[in-house]
Amino acid sequence: MIAFSQTENHPFIELKGVTKVYGTGQAAMHALRGIDLRIDEGEFVAVMGPSGSGKSTCLNILACLDTPTTGIYKFKGIEVGKLTRSQRTRLRRFYLGFVFQGYNLLNRTSALDNIELPLIYRRISAIERRKRAINALETVGLRGWESHTPGELSGGQQQRVAIARAIVTEPAILFADEPTGNLDTARSREIMDLLSALNQNQGITIVMVTHEPDMAAYAKRTIHFLDGLVESDEQNGRAI
Amino acid sequence: MWWNTILLALREIKRNVMRSVLTILGIVIGVGAVITMVTIGGGATAQVKEQISSMGSNLLMVTPGKRLGPGQSSNVALFKLNDGEAIARDVSSIAAVAPVSSQSLKAIFGNQNWSTQVTGSDNQYFKVTNRSIKSGRQFSDSELRSGAAVCIVGETVRKKLFGGQESLGLNIRLEKLSCQVIGILEAKGQSTMGMDQDDIVVIPIRTYQRRISGNQDVAMFQVSVQQGASTDKAQRDIQLLMRERRHLSPSDDDNFNVMDMKEIAKMLTGTTQLLTALLSAVAAVSLLVGGIGIMNIMLVSVTERTREIGIRLAIGAFEREVLMQFLVEAVVLSSFGGLIGIVLALSASVWLAGVLRVPFVFNAGIVVIAFLFSAAVGVIFGYFPALKAARLDPIEALRYE
Numbered sequence: 001m002i003a004f005s006q007t008e009n010h011p012f013i014e015l016k017g018v019t020k021v022y023g024t025g026q027a028a029m030h031a032l033r034g035i036d037l038r039i040d041e042g043e044f045v046a047v048m049g050p051s052g053s054g055k056s057t058c059l060n061i062l063a064c065l066d067t068p069t070t071g072i073y074k075f076k077g078i079e080v081g082k083l084t085r086s087q088r089t090r091l092r093r094f095y096l097g098f099v100f101q102g103y104n105l106l107n108r109t110s111a112l113d114n115i116e117l118p119l120i121y122r123r124i125s126a127i128e129r130r131k132r133a134i135n136a137l138e139t140v141g142l143r144g145w146e147s148h149t150p151g152e153l154s155g156g157q158q159q160r161v162a163i164a165r166a167i168v169t170e171p172a173i174l175f176a177d178e179p180t181g182n183l184d185t186a187r188s189r190e191i192m193d194l195l196s197a198l199n200q201n202q203g204i205t206i207v208m209v210t211h212e213p214d215m216a217a218y219a220k221r222t223i224h225f226l227d228g229l230v231e232s233d234e235q236n237g238r239a240i
Numbered sequence: 241m242w243w244n245t246i247l248l249a250l251r252e253i254k255r256n257v258m259r260s261v262l263t264i265l266g267i268v269i270g271v272g273a274v275i276t277m278v279t280i281g282g283g284a285t286a287q288v289k290e291q292i293s294s295m296g297s298n299l300l301m302v303t304p305g306k307r308l309g310p311g312q313s314s315n316v317a318l319f320k321l322n323d324g325e326a327i328a329r330d331v332s333s334i335a336a337v338a339p340v341s342s343q344s345l346k347a348i349f350g351n352q353n354w355s356t357q358v359t360g361s362d363n364q365y366f367k368v369t370n371r372s373i374k375s376g377r378q379f380s381d382s383e384l385r386s387g388a389a390v391c392i393v394g395e396t397v398r399k400k401l402f403g404g405q406e407s408l409g410l411n412i413r414l415e416k417l418s419c420q421v422i423g424i425l426e427a428k429g430q431s432t433m434g435m436d437q438d439d440i441v442v443i444p445i446r447t448y449q450r451r452i453s454g455n456q457d458v459a460m461f462q463v464s465v466q467q468g469a470s471t472d473k474a475q476r477d478i479q480l481l482m483r484e485r486r487h488l489s490p491s492d493d494d495n496f497n498v499m500d501m502k503e504i505a506k507m508l509t510g511t512t513q514l515l516t517a518l519l520s521a522v523a524a525v526s527l528l529v530g531g532i533g534i535m536n537i538m539l540v541s542v543t544e545r546t547r548e549i550g551i552r553l554a555i556g557a558f559e560r561e562v563l564m565q566f567l568v569e570a571v572v573l574s575s576f577g578g579l580i581g582i583v584l585a586l587s588a589s590v591w592l593a594g595v596l597r598v599p600f601v602f603n604a605g606i607v608v609i610a611f612l613f614s615a616a617v618g619v620i621f622g623y624f625p626a627l628k629a630a631r632l633d634p635i636e637a638l639r640y641e
């Protein structure tokens with residue numbers, strides 16, 4: 001096991017010339033064309049851009065779910081591309097949380113069990129697991145829906161279960177791919193308030209993809225993607 | 241770690257009741273069918289072997305034609321009584337020779353009637369077949385010579401015709417022949433080859449020839465060889481004697497057959513082996529059907545399961561944890577199905593053995609083989625798709641369609 005301890009001279013997350021190409025030859029699809037990016041600990045970053053501009057692709061790479069075609073991804077100064085599979089798994093298990101654009105919950109599995117799942121892999125005792133899962137469920141406003149399976153929940157409710165599953169481990173970084181895509185404005189604001197609080201009170205670094213400027217405004221920094229490249233990267237004027 | 245994995249696997253089994261039940265069912269059918277079929281087949285074979293050995297190893301059967309059994313072609317010369325006399329006289333080491341002709345006839349007493357096997361023979365028959373007279377007496381020489389209307393009946397026939405009534409001295413009718421009961425055979429018990437050995441009426445061979453078959457033929461001779469003497473030698477001697485008596489030139493094939501116990505056994509077990517082969521074929525098909533069932537369920541659920549694997553990997557499960565979970569799941573389902581299959585099959589076998597009157601022969605080998613085969617099918621089809629999926633990048637597993 002490697003120690004991902006914080007060291008002064010390394011940025012938290014760093015992408016250097018990262019590209020991602022799907023397919024080969026004529027059919028090759030350049031989803032990312034060379035991304036240079038640096039995110040420090042404690043940041044709250046919103047990623048925006050038109051559909052198909054490579055936001056999800058980039059986020060998947062940052063979350064160690066996918067590997068770049070070329071380029072370097074460094075996490076606390078350590079080159080992720082050089083880690084073994086199980087070291088990257090360990091990274092996901094102990095440091096990263098992810099909210100998928102398509103939720104990706106286990107079917108026929110209750111909301112509570114879905115939220116508990118990452119804790120099982122962290123070897124947390126059953127009682128502690130239950131307590132934390134119920135807490136997370138409450139935080140996303142789903143008290144009373146513990147035993148409902150994804151099939152019995154609305155899109156927005158599933159999205160909130162997915163958020164609860166990502167934050168229940170209190171990860172160092174939370175990646176969220178359109179976490180409010182299926183929520184009404186009031187719910188969206190609740191979730192954004194929650195994310196802001198996690199960022200401010202617990203120091204969780206957050207990288208969030210969104211299409212809505214209103215939601216992006218909650219972040220401290222907004223990165224715009226266009227055609228697989230970073231178009232703009234600026235600190236938000238409005239402070240929260 | 242272990243407890244965690246088992247817990248995850250059990251949860252997954254409980255969550256997917258339909259898939260689990262179908263998998264178990266496939267294995268139950270496969271294991272159950274194979275074990276039942278093979279056990280019953282084995283029982284039938286064991287029974288035949290046991291009956292053959294109870295007949296004694298020193299028995300020879302001399303039949304006309306190339307094959308044993310009824311329906312020989314008519315152009316083959318049949319035996320006469322003097323063929324048997326010649327065997328008894330000219331072949332050394334012979335203990336007894338009995339002529340045997342028989343057919344199924346209706347025996348009638350008063351208003352009772354019973355269809356039974358009527359055998360024409362002489363007193364040697366009781367020696368050769370190892371039977372004794374319970375009450376009454378054997379045939380007298382004069383009865384045998386003159387073809388008197390007397391008979392010795394088996395226990396089943398006695399019961400059917402006379403019930404509790406004293407039967408010695410009474411007359412029964414076999415078709416047009418009315419004959420007096422002079423003896424009752426000691427019961428030999430149920431079924432040789434599934435037949436009742438006590439369902440028999442023995443009359444003198446001459447009586448049989450004159451009054452029932454209407455000719456001088458003898459269907460076959462049953463010969464017992466003296467204890468300790470070589471059956472092979474007796475068999476060869478009888479063969480030479482019969483060739484001589486039938487004036488066969490050296491280039492002619494035998495137009496008769498001398499079978500020893502081994503050959504009789506082969507012929508009799510041949511039937512049960514055919515039966516066993518048929519049963520095994522049916523069983524193999526069941527096993528295959530069960531296997532295909534399991535395969536289907538596993539393949540149908542592969543998309544869903546690949547996605548599940550993607551989710552688990554994405555939230556921090558190690559490849560080996562996921563694989564172990566799937567393995568445990570497959571093993572638990574397979575062995576659970578296998579155990580149910582074994583229990584059902586053994587109960588069914590015991591019951592069937594009772595109904596079919598064959599001994600129940602526990603065959604540990606086939607239980608193990610059937611179990612392992614089904615378990616292998618379950619594990620292979622449950623585990624290998626998982627193996628493929630767990631090697632993917634999480635995102636690829638999640639995208640799988």
Ligand SMILES: Nc1ncnc2c1ncn2[C@@H]1O[C@H](COP(=O)(O)OP(=O)(O)OP(=O)(O)O)[C@@H](O)[C@H]1O
Nearest residue numbers: 022023029030031050051052053054055056057058
């Ligand atoms: N597995 C894949 N195979 C081939 N092409 C892909 C694959 N995944 C993504 N792409 C392509 O890469 C490009 C970027 O996709 P990505 O999902 O990153 O877009 P996005 O910015 O997240 O869009 P959206 O806002 O609609 O979610 C798209 O043009 C898409 O078609």
Ligand SMILES: [Mg+2]
Nearest residue numbers: 055056101177
């Ligand atoms: Mg996207």
